[in-house]
Amino acid sequence: MDRYVCTISGHVYDPEKGEPRLDLPPGKAFEELQNDWQCPVCFADKSKFVKA
Amino acid sequence: MVAREIAKGIFWVGALDFDRRLFDELIPLPEGTSYNSYLVRGSEKTALIDTVDPKKEEELIVNLIKLGIEQIDYIVINHAEQDHAGSLPMVLEMYPRAKVVTNEKCRDLLVALLQIAPESVMVVKDGDTLSLGDRTLRFFLTPWTHWPETQITFLVEDKILFPCDLFGFHQATSELYITNEADAYRSAKRYYAEIMMPFRNSIRGYIQKVRDLDPAMIAPSHGPVNKNPKFILDAYAEWVSDDVKNVVVLPYISMHGSTQKMVDHLTGALIQRGVDVKPFNLTHTDIGELAYSLVDAATVVVATPTVLFGPHPQIVYATYLANVLKPKVRFASVIGSFGWGGKAAETIVKMLDHVKVEVLEPVVIKGLPDEAALVALNRLADDIAKKHKEIGIL
Numbered sequence: 167m168d169r170y171v172c173t174i175s176g177h178v179y180d181p182e183k184g185e186p187r188l189d190l191p192p193g194k195a196f197e198e199l200q201n202d203w204q205c206p207v208c209f210a211d212k213s214k215f216v217k218a
Numbered sequence: 219m220v221a222r223e224i225a226k227g228i229f230w231v232g233a234l235d236f237d238r239r240l241f242d243e244l245i246p247l248p249e250g251t252s253y254n255s256y257l258v259r260g261s262e263k264t265a266l267i268d269t270v271d272p273k274k275e276e277e278l279i280v281n282l283i284k285l286g287i288e289q290i291d292y293i294v295i296n297h298a299e300q301d302h303a304g305s306l307p308m309v310l311e312m313y314p315r316a317k318v319v320t321n322e323k324c325r326d327l328l329v330a331l332l333q334i335a336p337e338s339v340m341v342v343k344d345g346d347t348l349s350l351g352d353r354t355l356r357f358f359l360t361p362w363t364h365w366p367e368t369q370i371t372f373l374v375e376d377k378i379l380f381p382c383d384l385f386g387f388h389q390a391t392s393e394l395y396i397t398n399e400a401d402a403y404r405s406a407k408r409y410y411a412e413i414m415m416p417f418r419n420s421i422r423g424y425i426q427k428v429r430d431l432d433p434a435m436i437a438p439s440h441g442p443v444n445k446n447p448k449f450i451l452d453a454y455a456e457w458v459s460d461d462v463k464n465v466v467v468l469p470y471i472s473m474h475g476s477t478q479k480m481v482d483h484l485t486g487a488l489i490q491r492g493v494d495v496k497p498f499n500l501t502h503t504d505i506g507e508l509a510y511s512l513v514d515a516a517t518v519v520v521a522t523p524t525v526l527f528g529p530h531p532q533i534v535y536a537t538y539l540a541n542v543l544k545p546k547v548r549f550a551s552v553i554g555s556f557g558w559g560g561k562a563a564e565t566i567v568k569m570l571d572h573v574k575v576e577v578l579e580p581v582v583i584k585g586l587p588d589e590a591a592l593v594a595l596n597r598l599a600d601d602i603a604k605k606h607k608e609i610g611i612l
Contacts, residue, residue, distance in 0.1 A: 173419055174362055176544075176572045209366065 169218040170196040175208035178218055221281040222394050224435070224443055225376050227259040227353075231266070231281035232439075233274035236390040245412050246504050249405060250390030253301055254439045256380060257282065258373060260350020263291040266316070267371055267380045268439050269305035278305055279312055289313065292340075292348065294355065295320040296369050296382035298327035302439050306332055319348060321359050324367035347374070358427065360384070362420035364413055372431055379433040383413060384421070385450045386438025396442045399449050404510075405441065406450060410457050411509035416544045422458040425451060462516040462548055464611040466602060468497040469508060469540075470521035471530045476555035476586050477523045483592055484519065484553060487599035492612055500532045505539060512545035516611060517602055518575075520566050524556035528565050541572045549605050551598060552580040555587070578602065 167181040179185065179199075184192035188206050196215065203212045221231045232254040238247050253270035255278055264287065270278045282290075290313040295303050298320075306328065310316060318328065318339040325341055328334040342348070344359040354374040361368060363384050370381040387402070387409035396402045414421060429451055436444040444450055466488055472478035481497055488495045496511045512518065518540065522533040529537070550570055552563040563580040570577075578601045583591040606612035 174417070210362065214362070 167195045170215040171218040172205040172208065172210055173214050173216055174210040175205055177205050177207040179215065221257075221285050224256070224394065224437060225378065228373070228376065228378065229257040229281075229285060230394060230437075230443070231255050231257050231278060231285070233270045233277040234390040234392070235271070235274065238390075241388065241412075245506050245509075247388050248504070248506070249388060251388040251440055252390050254386075254437065254441075254443075255305075256437055257285065257287065257290075258350060258353060258355070260353035262349070262351030264289060265292040265294055265319075265348070265350055265355060266290050266309065267294045268296055268302045268382055269293070269309055271301040272304035272308070275305035275308040279308065282312075290316040291350075292317055292319045292355075294357075294371050294380075295324055295328065296371055296380065296439070297365060298324050298331055298367055299365065299383075300331065302382060303328060303332060306334060310334070310338065319357075321357070321367060321369050323361070324369065327365075327367050360420075360424050362417050363424060364417060370428075372433070377432065377434040379428065379431060379436045379447070380438075381428075381436060382439045384438070385436050385444065385454065386440035389441045391442055393442055396444050396446070396449075399446070402442075402444075402449075403453055406453060407457065407513060408506050408510045409440070410454070411513045411543065412506055415457075415509070415513065416542065418458045418544065418546065421454065425455050425458065457513055460546060461514065462546055462609070462611065463494070463514045464492075464606050465494045465496060465511070465515040466517045466519055467508070467511045467515045467547075468495055468519050468521060469500055469503070469533065469536045470497060471500050471523060471532050472521075473523045473525075473530070476583075477521050477553070479587050480553050480555065480581070480583070480591065480595060481521045483587065484521075484595045484599060487596050488602065491599055491603040493599070493603055493606060500536055503536075505536065508536065508540070509543055512540060512543065512547065515545070515547055516606055516609070517549040517551075517578075518545075518547050519551045519553060519598075519602075522552065522554040522562050522566065524554065524560040524562045527560040529554070529562040533566070534569070537566055537569045541570050544572050547573055547575055548609065549578055549602065550575040551578040551602075552582065553595065553598070554582050556582065556584060576605070578605070
């Protein structure tokens, strides 16, 4: 599973770590996140992420 | 201040702030700034586009009163930041029948930042139009050209673009229009570096969109009005591109002279190899100038002495700032000196996580640079020249 980085804030979504501050447990691929999922740091849309 | 007509029935009603010397309590303003607000009169309705910094709200109101404006129907807010939206509560108090016009994200920010009542806002979407009778405003959402809610407004019939922060610059001047493009280029590039550079990739997507509108005039929210939009659009196209120049930016601090000697040697070695160098002694550097130089430099070399096992705090500050401004720099390295130990280079390299750089081997030495240190600096200059040749800029 790939890590994705937010092109606005630089936050990295790491599927092996999940998103503790969004109560999102590890193990979910970025592609499987809902389309309205947002960066937990700057709230940019999912579309602003690119593969790290 | 005094309201001025930029086209028939369209007035600049903003405020000039000749005295302001610092923005965001961070960035020096060598030329002061202005907060531009514009009044557009249509045959049926009157719109105000953006407001001014709240410390100048009375000037805006006086401008409107002196123009004899008894009613404002719409207040378009292109950006929720306080230096443009901050006088909205006062304007709404003076013109209670006015409707605030902006996008959904901006409405939420106006509620949070200025406690504007959500029901006073008319929400617009990308491409929506608003008729003023014989004039039409058209809104385009341009998120992440500074903030997530940023939008631009186009006055269709007069072909005037009101882009708020985009394409403007900090300058207080009695001149209503840009008169000297070379001077304006410099000020606009500095502004881009400080405010827009982190959003380079988002802005790139909007430049063609703005060109397609073919604006006759750009009326930004800081600085004079631009009657030659091509000038600023071409400049932005250059800055947001991936092209870098044959330049090394060299921010440094030296406490006892060792790092200074290394900086002097590296500067000479780079000049000898045909590479331009911009050293900045951070003890007396205007950080806006440092940001300006980072807009299109290919390489940054951070030069630091060692304070308590790490880099000098002034260097940490500049590196943090350079990293969050996300310049398109391709190569980075660290040079410096220590007395008894430390890991200054590792700390600096770790801080550069927002920029995609290839790190060239640092040169960190003990004490005053000796012959071996100078050889190592020559090696770094060789590495930089080689990299610049590889990407075709030397």
